[in-house]
Amino acid sequence: MKIGIPRAFLYYKYHVLWETFFDELGIEYVVSPKTNKDIIKRGEMHAMDESCLSSKIFTGHVDYLIDKCDYIFIPRVASLGAHKDIVCSKFQAIYDVINNIYREKNLKILYYSIDILNKDTELKAFLKMGKFLGKKKVQVLKAYYIAKQAEKTAKMIEINNQNNLLKNDKLKILIVSHPYNIYDEYVGKPITDTLKELGSEPILACVVDEKKAREKAKKISPTLPWTFNKELVGAISLYFEKVDGIILASSFPCGPDSLVNEMIIRNIKGKPIINLVLDGQEGTAGLETRLESFVDILNLQKEGGIHE
Ligand code: SF4
Structure with a gap:
């Protein structure tokens, strides 16, 4: 199974977590290239006119990946924190939006779903996704914790580098x-x-x-x-x-x-x-x-x- 990861939206926040998780589980993936004119054109052609530029770009990356992988990775995030915190509704809706745009292509989507306000945590989401990928719970847990550590280290390095600047x-x-x-x-x-x-x-x-x-x-x-x-x-x-x-x-x-x-x-x-x-x-x-x-x-x- 090969997974296609759109280089857009949450990729830039979570790519270390995702890539390390898939690497640890031995899952093959391909990341779409950096945004270029062709990707922008694809996004503008397929996304709804009213969408923000960022979601058009996301659609363009999905469009690029179709036919280059078995599943396209589109996480769904509704809320990430306590105290009534939410994220922009696009991050909750994008799974359904893409599904709908490409309904005739029968797109296969790999996803996880986080909604902290409804007790759907990141850990639960990754465990479910790992099960879907056919991996044992212990393997998934190990991959998740290694990925979290890698994410933390990458973030620390990024902040230190900026502090030096x-x-x-x-x-x-x-x-x-x-x-x-x-x-x-x-x-x-x-x-x-x-x-x-x-x-x-x-x-x-x-x-x-x-x-x-x-x-x-x-x-x-x-x-x-x-x-x-x-x-x-x-x-x-x-x-x-x-x-x-x-x-x-x-x-x-x-x-x-x-x-x-x-x-x-x-x-x-x-x-x-x-x-x-x-x-x-x-x-x-x-x-x-x-x-x-x-x-x-x-x-x-x-x-x-x-x-x-
Ligand atoms: S916050 Fe929402 S509307 Fe604004 S750019 Fe991000 S996804 Fe688009």
């Missing part, structure tokens, strides 16, 4: 964006590449101790319901003193981000902030111009030329 003399710009946007070759990479070319250091809000960030977010907005947005909001607070400016980068049209970005702009004062809406259109000239102006302003401010 914070020590250099460059202008630091915090990018507040979901991992599936900022790490995406087509959507987020032009932002980080441009900032680096302009001599600044992009700092990613998604590279953070998630638990600490969620705690911090409660102080900024105690009622914010979306776990992934909480982590980004809390990261602003954790990195605030170490960065010179903040970029909010969201895919079009993102419901949660549009509300949360508005809240950030109103509540977080004392650092220049710009809001970039990413629509996947070809050409990065407009983006580069906005980033150049922003970096110029931050440089001027750093040199004492602009006063708040």
Whole structure:
């Protein structure tokens, strides 16, 4: 059995966990390539028009994988934490959405389902998936714990590396964006590449101790319901003193981000902030111009030329 993993959405948050889990169980998998024009085109052709760019990209990756594997891996996540926390409904719905888009192809989907508010934990979800894959419970448990350890280590290394970047003399710009946007070759990479070319250091809000960030977010907005947005909001607070400016980068049209970005702009004062809406259109000239102006302003401010 060969599993196809779409390089989109939760892949960027959980790929170490997933890949280590499948490796430990000896399950073969293929990951779709980095997002390119062809994948964007496939996503736009098959996804609903109203979908956000990120979910169109996910659909494009699924479309690429059809015929290249036996099962496509599409986890379903409804809630990840206690206290009424939920995630964007797309992560709960995407399994059914993809099933429906490709109903005539009889797509085979491998999934797990997490809904902490209904006591469906990650461990339970992985145990069920392991059983479906024909593995013994003891094997699955071992694979899961090894994968969790690998995930923890990878996260620690990522945070340490970013902490080292914070020590250099460059202008630091915090990018507040979901991992599936900022790490995406087509959507987020032009932002980080441009900032680096302009001599600044992009700092990613998604590279953070998630638990600490969620705690911090409660102080900024105690009622914010979306776990992934909480982590980004809390990261602003954790990195605030170490960065010179903040970029909010969201895919079009993102419901949660549009509300949360508005809240950030109103509540977080004392650092220049710009809001970039990413629509996947070809050409990065407009983006580069906005980033150049922003970096110029931050440089001027750093040199004492602009006063708040
Ligand atoms: S949070 Fe926004 S970008 Fe992410 S899946 Fe939901 S609507 Fe799309």
